[in-house]
């Protein structure tokens with residue numbers, strides 16, 4: 001990079017777009033189109049290098065696992081409601097994305113931070129030490145009434161997406177120390193809080209796998225955003241095609257419980 005360039009205010013090492021040529025991390029987009037999958041190019045863009053075949057399959061599986069979870073999720077309800085208020089598809093999808101916080105999709109970031117805080121630099125840790133680490137983490141959570149990101153679910157006592165993702169991760173050799181710690185914490189919750197049924201949910205599972213893949217925890221929410229954007233586009237388009245504008249809660253779903261009429 002020349003000195004003049006390095007002093008420019010807006011700099012990027014991701015994509016260059018000059019003289020009619022678009023290069024992503026140095027690869028000509030013309031050659032990626034038709035030759036590489038969306039997941040492969042996402043990996044390239046986010047990590048800087050082309051994925052191995054196993055990395056590409058793993059990332060693709062992560063995207064598929066989070067593509068949609070039905071109409072009742074906070075993001076889908078928000079996106080459809082915004083659209084039904086008379087807004088555009090992009091505004092509605094963006095509104096859906098804004099719901100992705102610590103309880104919905106965004107838990108990937110917090111869970112990955114927790115796993116990476118405990119394990120970064122200690123990836124060759126022995127299984128016994130992982131089990132002890134999980135015990136300490138859960139003891140601390142129970143004692144201090146902490147909610148651990150990546151555990152628990154509104155509907156599932158076993159998250160079906162976690163089950164399948166763990167199988168895929170094992171087949172593709174991404175069942176390393178982070179995945180082992182994530183599973184050991186869920187096992188420990190089963191012992192310490194059996195009545196509450198706190199499974200490793202899809203966010204926690206993705207958090208562990210992306211950590212085993214070497215991604216920074218701060219990208220955590222990004223994986224969910226990439227995956228769920230497609231689901232939200234579908235939800236909003238369906239709202240557009242099927243429903244009349246102005247969604248309103250049905251009377252049996254809401255009530256007024258404030259003060260009665262006053263003089």
Ligand SMILES: CC(C)(COP(=O)(O)OP(=O)(O)OC[C@H]1O[C@@H](n2cnc3c(N)ncnc32)[C@H](O)[C@@H]1OP(=O)(O)O)[C@@H](O)C(=O)NCCC(=O)NCCS
Pocket residue numbers: 102103104105107141146147148149150151152153154196198201202203204
């Ligand atoms: C997903 C979630 C909102 C579902 O909540 P829920 O099923 O309605 O559970 P509740 O909020 O009623 O909590 C029930 C009990 O389990 C405990 N609990 C729930 N999730 C917990 C977690 N992740 N870690 C520790 N304890 C948890 C609560 O503290 C509560 O304990 P108490 O009965 O002693 O008060 C909740 O589990 C959570 O906040 N998880 C962490 C965020 C996360 O991973 N989100 C991604 C979801 S896919």
